[in-house]
Amino acid sequence: MLGKYGVFPPTDPEFEDPPKLDKYDVIVVGGGGGGYHGAFQLSAGGYRVLMVDDKGNLGGNCLYEGCIPSKSVFYMVYLAERLRRLAKRSAGAAEVKAIWEEAVDHKDEVQYLRYLQHIREIKEHGNVDFVKGVARVLDGRRVEVTAVDGSWRKTVEGSRLLLATGSVAVRLPIPGAELAIGSEELFGYRTKRRTLPREVVVIGGGYIGVEVASAMASAGAKVTVVEMLPRIMSGWDSSIVSMIEGALKGRGVEILTNSRVTAIREESGQKVVEFQRPDGSKGTVAGEEVVMAVGRKPYVEGLEALGIVEKGRVVADSSMSTKAPGVYAAGDVLGKYMLYHAAVKESTVAAWNIMMGRPVYEVNFNAIPLTLFTEPEAAMVGISEDEARARGIPYVAVQYPLEDDSYAQIVGVREGWVKLIVERESQRIIGGSVYGEAASMIINEIALAVAVNARVRDLALLAHAHPTIFESIDRAAVRFSL
Structure with a gap:
């Protein structure tokens, strides 16, 4: 529910005042990635902008409970695991428990740091009036803004609207759904849940569920993933999914697929998840x-x-x-690429087209990378092998194993590979996937290649600094031959 949070982010007193003007050039509804990047662009272009967000700060769900806090926790957990592996020693139960609690403290510090940064950034954009409030769109021009505490209400008008209302977590309509927790409870700002459960059942095998399962298992929890589809990570390249499944199972994670959750109940101090398989058979799995x-x-x-x-x-x-x-939209509200970095580009394109007065710029959705922050990481962009085969696109896949990469050897994460998908006739890079160390970073260069229609020889001839993980890109590219 808008305006309802266990702990609100830090804000500035002036943000709690009603909008200063009655009319604005642009009203931006939402202060997440789909909102504030466009608002700042418009401000720089001389437009008077009103931006409304119920949290009283920027970053949306990504900063409050999503990308930033979760990755802050994951990074610390995996770094500790990696150091133990390099030092060839194991950790006791007390040490592992402390790592999770320290990681939660770390993510609070990162969130606080970024919230203070965002307050400064708002003040640096003088044409932006930022208001902590709940916005209700009345029509294509008018927006009613109400204080979170209900102390004031004002209707304002904008020549243009940019809708960036974001998304909300889905909760299954099943008995006992209220017994489950989600991202807000795990990673929300100043969350009260700071310890690692001993046994965890994760409902859902998409990227959020898999990332949580991987990190919790690495930190010492016994984890079970329950997924209703035949395989986890639906829509991802099958070769990557196989690697992810292997990594999870290597950490002791049990994966139950073709299992539709029907109820959650409490029993003997535990939470029991009931599920049903396609053949009608039923099962249960319990956790703390x-x-x-x-x-x-x-x-x-x-x-x-x-x-x-x-x-x-x-x-x-x-x-x-x-x-x-006159109405534009960006971010999760589009239900397309529900990713922060996609929202940022959508917001920027919306702002640029508002300033141009006509549709000049477009978002290249084919070049938006997907990332999975497990250990090792995974990422993909553009057309996958599975998709190329399904669409009948003549292609060549070239692959370089990270076990031979010097940087991967240095950091002790040698699993995985870098794969480039090359259109056979044009020799253009049309996609790529990475499983392994720093996949979330490597994929960005491949995304650039997809975006600018680079040919495989362009990457093959690019000299990457040695020893860095990025050398794996040109090492894959030089393997191309017709």
Whole structure:
């Protein structure tokens, strides 16, 4: 629910005042990645902007409970695991428990640091009026803004609207759903849950569930993943999924696929998850804690009247324009690429097109990378091998094993590979995937190659600094031959 948080982020007293003006050039609804990047671009372009967010700060769910805090925890857990592996020693139960608690403290510090940074950034953009409040869109021009505590209410008008209302976590409509926790309880700002459960059941085998399962298992918990589909990580390259499954099982994670959760109940001090298989057979699995990670859905409440919502999401074209005149949208509310870095580019493109007065710029959705922050990491961009085969695209896949990479050897994470998908006739890079050390970083260079239609020889001839993990890209590229 908007305006309802266990702990609000730090804010500035002036952000709690009503909007200063009655009319603005642009009203931005939402201060996450889909909102504030565009607002800052518009401010730099001389536009007077009102930005409204119920948290009283920037970053949206990504900073409050998602990308930033979760990766802060994961990084510390995996770093500790890696150091133990390099030193060839094991950790006792007390040490492992302390690592998780220290990681939660670390993520609080990172969140606080970034919230203070965002307050400074807002003040640096003088054309932006930022208001802590709940926005209700009345029509294509008017927005009603209400204080979080209900102490004031004001209706303002904007020549343009940029809708960046984000998304909310999905909760299964099953008995006992309230017994499960989610990202907010695990990683929310100043969360009260600071210790690692001994046994955890994760409902959902998508990227959020898999990341949580991997980190908790690395920190010493006994983890079971329950997924309703035949395989975890639906939509990912099958070769990557196989590696991820192996890594999880190597950490003792049990994976139950084709298992649809039907209920959660408490019994003998534990939480019991009930599930049913396609053949009608039933089963249960119990744990000290249950994490529900079955995805997120666009937050479209109040937007239906604009005629831009279809199948539970706002529809916009690649220029970020909706069919409502003067109304743009960006971020998770589109239900397309529900990723912070995608939202940032969508927001920027929306702002640029508002300033141009017509659709000039477009988001290249084919070049948006997907990342998985497990240990090792995984990432992919563009067209996968599975997709190329399904679409009948003549291609060549070239692959370099990271076990031969000097940097991977130095840091002790030799599993995995870098793979490039090359269109046979044009020799363009049309996709790529990485499983291994720093996959989330390597994939960005491959994404750039996809975005600019680079040919495989362009990467083969690019000299990467030695010894860095990025050498694996040109080592893969030089293996191409017709």
